Amino acid sequence: MSDVAAVLSYARSFDGRVADVLPAAARRVPALRRRVADAGVAPHELIDTASLDRVPILTKDGLLDLQRAEPPFGGVLDPDARISRIFQSPGPLYEAELEGNDHWRWGSALAAAGFTADDVVLNAFGYHLSPAGAMFEEACRALGATVVPGGVGNLDLQVRACADLGVTAYVGLPSYLKALLERAEAAGHDPRAWPLARAFVSAEPLPPSLRTWLAGRVAVVRQGYGTAETGNLGFESSAVDGLHVPDDALVQVCDLSTGAARYDGGDGQVVVTILDARAPVVRFGTGDLSAWATDEAGDASIATPRIRGWLGRVGDAVKVRGMFLHPRQVQQVMTGLDDVDAYRFVVDRVDHRDVLRCELVPAGAADVGALRSAVRERVRSGLRFDVEVTAVGELPDDARITDVR
Known part of the structure; x- marks a missing residue:
């Protein structure tokens, strides 16, 4: 149940951890020290969850500004923090994975989906610069499971691996799982006969039609919600109704x-605090909208309340294939293309998969073919997205990014 009392109880369960971690962290961690001082809050005043409301929310753009002012991490780490991996997300934004087990805390989400040490897991999240692949590999290893590091691509080889290795579980994008199973069926396999019994999907929408399609081939399909900066922020239980927060x-x-x-069922921004003295995350605004679930559903064996899932975005950024696309990034990539009179990026969804399209108005004497190639390469190298480029005669005067999903 996620009534007001349950949400308040969950929040207050962090009071002791706030008092134990943040006063010292606000003295040692440069960015947090400045944020607290700018808010007129003394470190010793950070004594409970309620006191956090005095610290302004840090947006993703704000974090980008911190990193540009104090590269590479923006002063958000304790000086003695030990880093095991560094990732790069579009922006570019750099994320540090610290030493230790399951730094991103996805293990509990996988356990709730039935993952165990006996599983052989195909990890189809990306391993190249972005953190998702490593996030879920660490989570699987924390449970003792065996990981097949598939990443994105090479569908034929991954189909063969599933068949040869007896893969029992999957983590990755839901659209990629559909593509994998379709490729398997086209090759003459019957995925229903495989031991593949459970899938944990994230980073893009899971509409009912896609869930139904997947569930016809994989017995258990659960979804989770998180960000590159904060890791696990929510996961489905057996009730498949909302997301239990960690x-x-x-x-x-x-x-x-x-x-x-707010503790009622009204909409608001998802804001996260992680009380790790080595890398304290305090009031980080994800830019996502959600609300607390107020009904009786959920899994009674999981003590935390539920949010209703992803309800939209704050501001103009758009999530595409699990990564955020910001108008500022688009402007940076397109700056300097003299043969373009106007442009906009359109996010669409085709066969349950996000598709990014650039519509542009070429200048009068422009070589349209060369222009298409130049834009594709700029977007691929600057934003790490594949893009369809279409020349049009005119464009409306609206946002640089249009979401038509």
Whole structure:
């Protein structure tokens, strides 16, 4: 149940951890020290969850600004923090994975989906610069499971691996799982006869039609929600109704006007605090909208309340294939193309898969073929997206990014 009392109880369960971690962290971690001082808050005043409302929300753009001012991480780490991996997300934004087990805390989400040490897991999240592949490999290893590091691509080889290795579980994009199973069926395999029994999907929508299609071939399909900066922020239970928030990260739904945490069922921004003294995340605004679920559904064996899932975005950024596309990034990539009079990026969804299209108005004497190639290469190298480029006669005066999904 996720009534007001349950949400308040969940929030207050972090009071002791706030008092134990943040006063010292606010003295040692440069960016947090500045944020707290700018808010007029003394470190010793960070004594409970309620006191966090005094610290302004840090947006993703704000984090980008911190990293540009103090590269590479923006002063968000304790000086003695030990880093095991560094990732790069579009922006570019750099994320540090610290030493230790399951840094991104996805293990509990996989366990709730039935993953165990006996599983052989195909990890189809990307391993190249972005953190998703490593996030879920660490989670699987924390459970003792065996991992096949598939990444994205090479569908034929991954179909063969599933058949040869007896893969029992999958983590990755839901659209990629559909493509994998379709490729298997086209090659003469029957995925229903495989031991593949469970899938945990994330980073893009899972509409009912796609869930039904997948569930006809994989017995258990669960989804989770998180970000590159914060890791696990929510996961489905057996009830498949909303997302239980984790008990090792403070997830709040905050009023869009005041920034204060709200505990009713109203919409707000998902804001996260992670109480790790080595890399404290304090009031990080994901830019996602959600609300607390207020019904009786959910899994009674999971103590944390539920959010209703992804309800939209704050501002103009758009999530495409699990990564955010910001107008500022688009402008940076397109700057300097003299043969383009106007452009916009359109996000569409085809066969349950996000598709990015660039519509542009060429200048009068432009070589359209060369222009298409130049834009594709700029977007691929600058944003790490594949893009369809279409020349059009005119464009409306609207946003640089249009979401028609």
